[in-house]
Amino acid sequence: MTDWWDYHLIDFLLFSTRVYxxxxxxxxxxxxxxxxxxxxxxxxxxxxxxxxxxxxxxxxQRWLCRLVPVILALMWxxxxxxxxxxxxxxxxxxxxxxxxxFGFETLMLAVFAVRKTPLQFCWRGDFSSMAGxxxxxxAIPVYPFFSLFSGRDMMAAELFGSAPDPTMIGTLGLxxxxxxxxxxxxxxxxxxWCLITSLTLWAMDxxxxxxxxxxxxxxxxxGWMDAKSGVTRKPVATPPGRLNSxxxxxDKVGFIE
Amino acid sequence: xxxxxxxRRTFLTGAARLGAVAFAGAGVPFMGMARAQQVVSGSxxxxxxxxxxxxxxxxxxxxxxITFNVGNDPVLLKNCADVMGxxxxxxxxxxxxxxxxxSSQATIGHGLAALGIARDQVFATDKVWTxxxxxxxxxxxxxxxxxxxxxxxxxxxxNMLDWEDQLPMLQAKKAAGELGYxxxxxxxxxxxxxxxxxxxxxxxxxxxxxxxxxxxAVENRILPMxxxxxxxxxxxxxxxxxxxxxxxxxxxxxxxAGDYGAQSWAQLIxxxxxxxxxxxxxxxxxxxxxxxxxxxxxxxxxxxxxxxKTDILPDILPDEKMRHAIAxxxxxxx
Ligand SMILES: NC(=O)c1ccc[n+]([C@@H]2O[C@H](COP(=O)([O-])OP(=O)(O)OC[C@H]3O[C@@H](n4cnc5c(N)ncnc54)[C@H](OP(=O)(O)O)[C@@H]3O)[C@@H](O)[C@H]2O)c1
Numbered sequence: 001m002t003d004w005w006d007y008h009l010i011d012f013l014l015f016s017t018r019v020y021x022x023x024x025x026x027x028x029x030x031x032x033x034x035x036x037x038x039x040x041x042x043x044x045x046x047x048x049x050x051x052x053x054x055x056x057x058x059x060x061q062r063w064l065c066r067l068v069p070v071i072l073a074l075m076w077x078x079x080x081x082x083x084x085x086x087x088x089x090x091x092x093x094x095x096x097x098x099x100x101x102f103g104f105e106t107l108m109l110a111v112f113a114v115r116k117t118p119l120q121f122c123w124r125g126d127f128s129s130m131a132g133x134x135x136x137x138x139a140i141p142v143y144p145f146f147s148l149f150s151g152r153d154m155m156a157a158e159l160f161g162s163a164p165d166p167t168m169i170g171t172l173g174l175x176x177x178x179x180x181x182x183x184x185x186x187x188x189x190x191x192x193w194c195l196i197t198s199l200t201l202w203a204m205d206x207x208x209x210x211x212x213x214x215x216x217x218x219x220x221x222x223g224w225m226d227a228k229s230g231v232t233r234k235p236v237a238t239p240p241g242r243l244n245s246x247x248x249x250x251d252k253v254g255f256i257e
Numbered sequence: 258x259x260x261x262x263x264x265r266r267t268f269l270t271g272a273a274r275l276g277a278v279a280f281a282g283a284g285v286p287f288m289g290m291a292r293a294q295q296v297v298s299g300s301x302x303x304x305x306x307x308x309x310x311x312x313x314x315x316x317x318x319x320x321x322x323i324t325f326n327v328g329n330d331p332v333l334l335k336n337c338a339d340v341m342g343x344x345x346x347x348x349x350x351x352x353x354x355x356x357x358x359x360s361s362q363a364t365i366g367h368g369l370a371a372l373g374i375a376r377d378q379v380f381a382t383d384k385v386w387t388x389x390x391x392x393x394x395x396x397x398x399x400x401x402x403x404x405x406x407x408x409x410x411x412x413x414x415x416n417m418l419d420w421e422d423q424l425p426m427l428q429a430k431k432a433a434g435e436l437g438y439x440x441x442x443x444x445x446x447x448x449x450x451x452x453x454x455x456x457x458x459x460x461x462x463x464x465x466x467x468x469x470x471x472x473x474a475v476e477n478r479i480l481p482m483x484x485x486x487x488x489x490x491x492x493x494x495x496x497x498x499x500x501x502x503x504x505x506x507x508x509x510x511x512x513x514a515g516d517y518g519a520q521s522w523a524q525l526i527x528x529x530x531x532x533x534x535x536x537x538x539x540x541x542x543x544x545x546x547x548x549x550x551x552x553x554x555x556x557x558x559x560x561x562x563x564x565x566k567t568d569i570l571p572d573i574l575p576d577e578k579m580r581h582a583i584a585x586x587x588x589x590x591x
Contacts, residue, residue, distance in 0.1 A: 023330075
């Protein structure tokens with residue numbers, strides 16, 4: 001009767017849903033100033049990024065392209081070290097196996113922050129931009145409310161910048177708003193996390209289990225469409241309508257590799 | 258201060274105080290089966306003998322998979338300590354854990370220390386769970402540290418993982434007096450073939466398997482074999498991880514449940530399990546004080562003035578015919 005296919009995903013779940021969500025409540029209660037500051041900083045950055053597409057000066061682009069990876073690196077380091085390491089690890093012995101993802105992404109974001117040719121973040125009006133904004137909307141204003149919709153305390157809200165799931169989804173959103181071929185090195189860590197967290201949420205029978213999976217899929221699809229349209233090789237100032245043009249223009253920021 | 262250092266002063270309340278005399282009860286033959294493990298009663302309810310030693314333990318223990326994996330959450334740690342408090346107060350003794358269960362061992366350690374449980378009040382049951390042939394001893398040391406004890410009563414090879422290396426290590430530790438009993442566990446029928454091979458080849462004191470009115474595969478071979486070879490049997494997943502009790506919620510109990518003092522499906526299921534003559538104890542896990550009391554009560558004499566009388570104990574457990582009736586009633590209710 002019982003065979004390997006009789007294993008359910010739930011058999012691999014080490015903790016209860018209640019314990020899992022209480023982790024966020026404890027985390028927010030203990031570190032609310034940091035978590036709130038990171039959340040607001042993240043939300044502010046996104047607004048600046050979206051506005052930078054509409055005629056922002058080169059000056060703003062210059063510091064924004066450094067600031068975004070710096071803040072993202074801080075978010076990854078914070079959620080990796082404090083949430084994953086201190087709160088999640090005691091109930092899930094598999095956490096040490098995924099912590100390298102957080103370390104790798106933090107390091108890479110730090111490298112991008114100081115790299116000579118930085119990543120450019122702006123609205124381009126193409127599919128990737130739209131998908132990116134959708135993911136950012138999901139990660140920042142929407143995600144915290146899942147806690148309330150599911151009948152939990154608002155204090156257990158998962159916040160962009162400190163809780164892994166919205167931080168990963170938000171990172172994917174920002175990656176879709178960026179350009180530069182090398183940005184794809186930042187893709188595997190959040191995509192892998194999205195797969196892991198979808199499985200975990202699915203095992204916990206959560207309605208939102210499919211969301212991180214869709215986020216990962218959108219990011220990969222956006223990346224593929226960017227590669228096809230050549231957007232990653234185009235100059236930053238190229239208007240979306242001219243992305244397929246073979247006549248390249250350059251601006252102050254130049255080509256992004 | 259480790260748990261082992263704590264004196265016995267602190268936890269002498271209610272039934273736990275009576276628990277000190279729980280093992281004094283006389284043995285009575287069970288269901289007329291000559292080789293069946295003897296039933297012994299006491300204020301802690303039904304006790305069973307461990308064939309390897311003759312020591313008796315209560316027929317209801319406490320699991321810790323998922324339920325006690327609460328991390329550093331102080332509210333939930335307190336909640337688990339309350340569950341453990343009710344368990345010991347009701348005469349419970351065996352608590353089962355594993356290095357695989359996240360923070361469950363540490364939660365147990367916290368509960369034991371917070372409640373000030375004396376070392377001999379708990380039958381500390383844990384597991385080795387490693388594929389590293391030399392990693393077992395180190396893991397056991399860490400587990401003992403988490404519990405706050407220096408010696409386990411029973412250590413089992415979890416899911417028979419690397420049993421070829423781990424069982425000799427456990428045997429050596431037992432021979433050196435570093436632990437009480439040894440065993441192996443599984444919760445999957447597909448491992449029964451291997452389990453039976455190990456039961457034949459190795460000198461085991463305990464096995465731990467899944468058994469409940471829906472998962473009855475062990476009845477065919479494993480339980481008779483355990484009885485024949487004098488191996489004590491712990492039953493895990495008595496409620497199928499809670500799915501069974503959840504599915505039966507709100508369904509009417511069969512009329513005969515009352516004849517055995519069962520006031521809930523959970524109690525009827527536990528009575529079904531522990532009434533098998535090969536079964537030593539069942540280890541339901543719970544996060545609720547009410548549930549731990551209810552589970553312990555499944556192996557208690559009824560309240561009608563019979564408490565303390567050994568000869569009424571079989572009356573609280575169904576016989577073979579009624580065990581079939583229970584399994585059928587559950588099948589019908591689902
Ligand atoms: N291979 C192995 O070695 C292995 C495998 C599986 C299990 N185990 C051991 O066996 C233990 C028991 O198995 P398990 O935890 O998987 O499952 P289980 O004991 O069959 O079910 C536990 C669930 O039953 C519910 N429950 C307990 N008492 C109840 C009652 N009186 N009424 C209604 N619901 C009740 C609990 O919910 P509430 O919290 O709401 O009470 C809990 O969620 C484990 O904890 C573990 O120690 C070992």
